[in-house]
Amino acid sequence: MDANHFPLTPIIHPWVHDFLEQKEAIYAAIAQHGSPINVHNMTPFDENLSAFKKTFDSYGLKSKIFFARKANKCKFLVEQAQQLNHGVDTASYMELKQALEVGVPAANLVCTAAVKNRKLIALAIEAQVPLVLDNEDECTLIQTVAEEMNTTVPIQVRLSGFIVAQQLLPSRFGFERKKAYALITESLGKDKQFDRLLYQGLHFHLNGYSIPQRAISLHQCFDLVAELKADGIPTKSVDFGGGILINYLKDRKEWEAFQEALKEAVLHKREALTFQNDGLGLMNIEGRLYFDMQVYPYYNEVNKTTFLEQILTFQGDGPKNIFQRALEQDIELRIEPGRSSLDQVGITIAKVAFRRYHTDGQLLIGLEMNRTQLRSASADFLLDPIHISQGEAAKGESCEGYLVGAYCLEQELILKRKLYFHQLPQVDDLFVFINTAGYMMHFYESEAHLFPLAKNFVYHTAHKMLEARD
Ligand SMILES: Cc1ncc(COP(=O)(O)O)c(C=O)c1O
Numbered sequence: 001m002d003a004n005h006f007p008l009t010p011i012i013h014p015w016v017h018d019f020l021e022q023k024e025a026i027y028a029a030i031a032q033h034g035s036p037i038n039v040h041n042m043t044p045f046d047e048n049l050s051a052f053k054k055t056f057d058s059y060g061l062k063s064k065i066f067f068a069r070k071a072n073k074c075k076f077l078v079e080q081a082q083q084l085n086h087g088v089d090t091a092s093y094m095e096l097k098q099a100l101e102v103g104v105p106a107a108n109l110v111c112t113a114a115v116k117n118r119k120l121i122a123l124a125i126e127a128q129v130p131l132v133l134d135n136e137d138e139c140t141l142i143q144t145v146a147e148e149m150n151t152t153v154p155i156q157v158r159l160s161g162f163i164v165a166q167q168l169l170p171s172r173f174g175f176e177r178k179k180a181y182a183l184i185t186e187s188l189g190k191d192k193q194f195d196r197l198l199y200q201g202l203h204f205h206l207n208g209y210s211i212p213q214r215a216i217s218l219h220q221c222f223d224l225v226a227e228l229k230a231d232g233i234p235t236k237s238v239d240f241g242g243g244i245l246i247n248y249l250k251d252r253k254e255w256e257a258f259q260e261a262l263k264e265a266v267l268h269k270r271e272a273l274t275f276q277n278d279g280l281g282l283m284n285i286e287g288r289l290y291f292d293m294q295v296y297p298y299y300n301e302v303n304k305t306t307f308l309e310q311i312l313t314f315q316g317d318g319p320k321n322i323f324q325r326a327l328e329q330d331i332e333l334r335i336e337p338g339r340s341s342l343d344q345v346g347i348t349i350a351k352v353a354f355r356r357y358h359t360d361g362q363l364l365i366g367l368e369m370n371r372t373q374l375r376s377a378s379a380d381f382l383l384d385p386i387h388i389s390q391g392e393a394a395k396g397e398s399c400e401g402y403l404v405g406a407y408c409l410e411q412e413l414i415l416k417r418k419l420y421f422h423q424l425p426q427v428d429d430l431f432v433f434i435n436t437a438g439y440m441m442h443f444y445e446s447e448a449h450l451f452p453l454a455k456n457f458v459y460h461t462a463h464k465m466l467e468a469r470d
Helices: 014-020 023-033 042-058 075-083 093-102 118-127 136-148 177-187 211-230 252-266 304-312 322-328
Strands: 037-040 063-068 087-090 109-111 131-133 153-160 197-203 237-239 283-285 288-290 332-335 346-357 363-367 386-388 399-404 419-421 430-434 455-460 465-468
Touching: 014 023, 014 430, 023 037, 023 346, 023 455, 023 465, 042 063, 042 075, 042 304, 063 075, 075 087, 075 093, 087 093, 093 109, 093 118, 109 118, 109 131, 118 131, 118 136, 131 136, 136 153, 136 177, 136 197, 153 177, 153 211, 177 211, 197 211, 197 332, 211 237, 211 304, 211 322, 304 322
Parallel strands: 037 455, 063 087, 063 332, 087 109, 131 153, 153 197, 197 237, 237 332, 363 399
Antiparallel strands: 037 346, 283 288, 346 363, 346 430, 386 430, 399 419, 455 465
């Protein structure tokens, strides 16, 4: 192996191997619909959601899973969640409207939109979908719309400002606990200022992926539930949002080796591993490393159900852990998994358009796609793509280089990381990006240059059939 090659081998669900054997269907889909294409399979979606449900059940808890649709725009996922009787977390008018059209009942919906306009609020009220309250102006608007419609609406109050290890968790969302208590006891419900807003439960979603932060915040929710109960106000549910980690990579050693090597490269102690030695957040200032990698933690031994279990069994300073307190207070626990519902659900495939060299000598492989079609908040997507060669050309000629895309920018890299190719990619070869359904394929996609958005497909394993779907 090349001394400067640090592979990051992705975990690959069996459906992907099966699908990649259908080469004719793949080439036909790209010929008809253009490159790239996004391909989904429902088996891992079902597996992920039912595993979360089973985990709650194993503790005897009342629970509800709401697939956070913002992580992938495809309507067929909402249909699938509906068929499995799971919930859907909606974050915009269109997300809510489509979920209602699909037939998801109000009890299986929640509206967590960060900005709720009159149109969205009216739709939620009409369908009696719980609205998650973020601020007082929202209370006023919901009250006004509900008065106009002469009805009431179920409400969950979003909490923030949790204190963890004596530190305030900063947030732009929700009500800090004392304000939430005052709002619920003094302003919501019958004969109060917001008498159309009927309190049902508490809600939060935290940035990042910390188990203790989530569990300690849940403990603080249960403290508030007890205070409200003492005032005669029952709480039905506590929703602790998303942020459940997944594991993208096969090998811890590879992940650690890459991170170490990246640091060395940024310090100029080895050849660059990234385009123009991008530190992915790390910075070399006068020979010393500053800041951290700004990337998703791609390797996680604790993930999905084990992550959830560690929250449920987290005790903290008090005598009881989370699941014991939920049982004792008769609270339904809710989650809104986005990325973790979609683990292994989708892949993105793009066609090679050209090979060329950068003026600095680096090999560039041009793909028929742009970087918004494989993009999240993470500084890079650190998984090796699969290279599918069409022909026999150039066997044995290994090389390294970068994947570049169609936007007219010098920095238009599909991946910032330098890749190692077993043979020189040829025009019309394919690159397959693994595990892209959660955020990667849709969250930042744009139509700059009037490039059409990528087509989405479902692969039906039983019939080995690829179906174009919204
Ligand atoms: C309110 C809320 N719920 C759920 C999610 C989904 O989070 P994740 O995809 O990390 O599970 C988000 C993501 O931003 C969110 O804002």
